[in-house]
Amino acid sequence: MARSDEAAAFFLAVYSAVREIPPGKVTTYGHIAKLVGTPQRPRQVGVCLKHLSQDPDSRHNHDNVPWQRVINSKGLISPRSQPSGARNQAAALEAEGVEVSTGSLGELSVDFSQYGWFPRSLPSEADEFDDVDDEEDEDEDEDEP
DNA sequence: CGCTTGACCTACG
DNA sequence: ACGTAGGCCAAGC
Numbered sequence: 001m002a003r004s005d006e007a008a009a010f011f012l013a014v015y016s017a018v019r020e021i022p023p024g025k026v027t028t029y030g031h032i033a034k035l036v037g038t039p040q041r042p043r044q045v046g047v048c049l050k051h052l053s054q055d056p057d058s059r060h061n062h063d064n065v066p067w068q069r070v071i072n073s074k075g076l077i078s079p080r081s082q083p084s085g086a087r088n089q090a091a092a093l094e095a096e097g098v099e100v101s102t103g104s105l106g107e108l109s110v111d112f113s114q115y116g117w118f119p120r121s122l123p124s125e126a127d128e129f130d131d132v133d134d135e136e137d138e139d140e141d142e143d144e145p
Numbered sequence: 146c147g148c149t150t151g152a153c154c155t156a157c158g
Numbered sequence: 159a160c161g162t163a164g165g166c167c168a169a170g171c
Contacts, residue, residue, distance in 0.1 A: 040155090
């Protein structure tokens with residue numbers, strides 16, 4: 001198995017995981033990284049999405065992968081380098097029905113307690129989350145020794 | 146062909 | 159609660 005294939009598999013895994021995110025919900029890069037089996041490589045997830053947005057001809061693009069539903073662990077949208085991208089992502093999230101709060105510095109924050117999609121119980125994703133009532137469905141089908 | 150940056154996260158001080 | 163440090167891999171220069 002060549003490393004290139006591994007990388008490609010990682011890309012596909014990320015796209016697949018992101019695609020699993022239901023509309024109106026958001027998740028973090030770290031969570032996606034865990035879902036793909038690489039909890040120690042959240043950056044690559046972002047890299048995948050970045051290339052994804054510039055790959056309209058590829059099998060995976062904006063229309064196929066809801067990259068906008070992926071944000072950082074702080075509950076804030078990564079400003080990439082310019083607020084344009086983050087702002088666009090926020091707009092897309094709002095279009096999905098996700099409420100995005102804008103800070104004075106132009107920071108876009110999303111409430112995980114409301115729109116956070118987290119299959120399987122994950123450790124402290126955020127800090128200030130005491131009670132999270134179950135509302136969505138949950139599936140467990142993997143194998144973890 | 147090698148160094149730097151980056152849509153990040155967790156842990157430690 | 160915030161700042162710093164370490165890790166990890168790919169794309170860009």
